[in-house]
Amino acid sequence: MRALAAQVRRNLSRRWRRAMVTTLGIALAAAMLSAALVLADSLGGGFDRAVRAAGLADVIVRFDPQSYSRVADRIRALPDIAGFATRLEVTDVDIHAGGHGFGHASAEVVGSGRRGYAIVAGRDVSGRFGEVVIERGLADAWGLDVGSTLLVRGLGPLRVVGLAEAPDDVGFPLGVPRLYISRAAIDARFGAEANPAVSVAELWLRDPRLLDQVLVQARTLSFGLHGVRVITRTGVRVLLDQAAGIVIDLLVALSVFALGTAGVILAASARAEVQRRLQELGVSRAVGASRGHLVAVQLTEAAVVALPGATLGLLAGWLITAGPTERLLTLLNEPPAGSGLILPLLGGWALSVLIPVLAVAVPSWSATGREPVALLRGAGLAGTAAAPGAGGGGPSRRRRRPGLALLGARLLGARRGRLVATVVTLGVSAGFVLLLLALASALSALQTDPGALGKRYQLTAALPATAAGRVRAIGGVAAAAPRYELEAADSYSLGETIDVIAYPGDHTEFEAPALLAGHRLHGAGETEVGAGLAAALGLSPGSVLAVALPSGAELRLRVAGIVSSLDHDGRVAYLPAAALLAGEPGAPEVLAVRLAAGADPGAVTRALSALGATPTPASGAVARGVPLVQTLRSILRAVAIVDGLVCLYALVQTGSLTLSERRRTVALLRAVGAGPAAVARLLAGVVLALVLPAAALGAVLERFVLGPALAHLAAGYATLELRAGPGQLAAVLAGLLAAGAIAVLATTRRATHESVVAGLAGA
């Protein structure tokens, strides 16, 4: 054992530079793996953790304020209810703290019993007046903590006694800020009411499998209650998971790819190292060293090199992603994974050590199994290189004059297996980077460009339908029509809310979301539904959509087509205004205004204002979701950086491996007069032979595999056009070339640093 340790120490001290490079590669792969684990575990389990911590209700019902007794009586009449809680939700509350202010906060006046939120700092509100619990997102955004003071208009300054997370909605600033005040405290200050008003009921079921039956009963019993909106725990999960699911799947795919990359490179590196040491192994075998001892030395060396790399990489990956992940979780009102991450990270660490050790084990075992004589002759490992002149046989045909770069490419081509593996690795990597760029620009377009959502109107004006003629007469207005929009529910599954949009005529003149299936609606009995709604309710062209309107009326419409829409997560239905107004005569309306080409929006806005309207520009889908987009971007950026580093490592390592194996060739070139520039050209040939096909492969992969796959993945949420543009292709090619240039510089420096004589001797 002591002899083994001493030999490993001697070997590593002789080859410490090479060991450092291998450690770096392992660290990069481990960082990628760790980043993916942190994100996947944190986001994947975030909702369940939040539900457990908060005790989220199975069903949350919102309605216009009603007396507590009226609501409680109806809930008690429902079957399978394990418990319930009510509260009054007061919207548009004006709050101020620490120089910040918000005029549309939501104040939840909570009663006793279950609350449906988790206290993550401090404590819950008591019956004393002057206390408030605020959601963590608000605290983070405004720099508040337990003990801070929040000024609530109408209640005065309140002391923050706790921070909460309620997973039934996204947090501030993605959603409106929420604060929780005790009803007992309000009663103590303003006097108790015998039958206070409530507007939210949270229901916990004994058997969640009976949810549908409970919802049907609830709908029957809710007769007389107005503005009823129901959301189930499953509905909340679907909404949140769809947003995070894209990122998680992307990262899991990236981590698998990074692991594969590291595996290929480390295996090639291990093979080259064993090949280089065949003679040494032969001598050791000849003087009596056992095969087991020699393999044990190699494995111990590999483990010693891998351990620090895996540890540092895992820590780095965790550090890079932990911050953005926690921010994203805060936005989603979900707690961080905490100690739950330890086990997956330990698994990742073990994998990061095991793969490089196995990569060494196989060629070592294979090499040491040979006869010592064969080892002393330096016989190659099976399959290490293409046979000289392979594919030809007999005299080679006259070839084009070989420049140095072409010679470099041919030297690389001698190891065809590695060439293919590295090109595939780089190509997949380039494909992923292209995908990230395409995704980032798709997010930007959705955020800022209403046209990307199929919206063809630029302004809406709060004017009655009768004003449409006057608006059309304004210079620069191409079209104007009433637009009706309200929130309804699916009659069969009350947990699914639907954003109903209606126009009196052809809606595609104002909103033309891409048609994914079926045809545009014709006639009063037809509807076009968003892909998100179709996925949630299993709709297809020809199905019947039953819509429960707020008035209690029900509309039954045949689905004419499925459209792409990001609004309300694709849970939208376009229908003719006549059908909507028949069931809901008081549906909210605005005028949608489409501008003529080249019209001045400012002039039209002024003219609309003169008519007494306050025009509002049409917005992108995620106008309120800017923080989410920013957080997703920072995660994508972190992944892209690690991905880029993996590319750089692959290029440098392949260049180094080629250089190691072709020391004599490089030394010969230098002996016959090649200076550093000529060596750099040779190595540039090596790198270009990798980069150019990899860039082409990456573009093809992104265009035909990764882009469509991710778009398909996101189809339930939104339809994303994920095609990298020429600029993005150029950027990735430039990035690969830049990485290649760094690889060329690094390897050229190494190549020209070595003594020509030593290189010729191949020592």
Next chain:
Amino acid sequence: MVVLEARGIVKDVGRGRARRRVLDGAALRVEAGEVVAVLGRSGSGKSTLLHLLGGLDRPDAGAIVLAGEDLAAQGARALARMRLRHVGFVFQSFHLIEELSGRENVLLPARLPGAAPGGERRAGELIEELGLGPVAEHRPHELSGGEQQRFAIARALVNDPELVLADEPTGNLDAENATAVLGILSRLTRRAVVIVTHEPEAAAIAVRVLRLEAGQLVEAAAQRR
């Protein structure tokens, strides 16, 4: 005309306690058209001397003047340029690049940046002159040892250098091929040729034969070509 002059060359090899002096004040002067053989036992420093003369390595002390330039004063780039323009190397183990045909191997130095023009033509002439035309497009593994060494000689001559340095050029060849290769080296007119060898047959083609003893070059014999 003096092509190469070396004075007081000192060179130590190895490190620490293994360090030893292999050249200790060696001196040499070679003129154009002259073939000089350096003999010595294994480990005497013959190859080290050749590497120093060709600018592949640097002496610890002394001066090596090639084409009027002191090699010891040159930087790495300038040394590479000197090797490209003024030196041709012939190695015992040929050092042909396996991925290239014989012709491409010959052309390799001619296509380096800074090489003298006309390399393509000279390569063609050399290949024909050395009888390699029929196998010019063969890869090294398809050639005999003698053919490989003749390609290596053609490569050494393709940039028309004033100095040819041959390190055991017949060490890996049978008697017939060795004779052919020595014949080629002996016919190199206008150039200075230095051959290091331990084979007396190789020394037979030299005008002057020097022996490397105790780190110094001593005249062994004078012969007529």
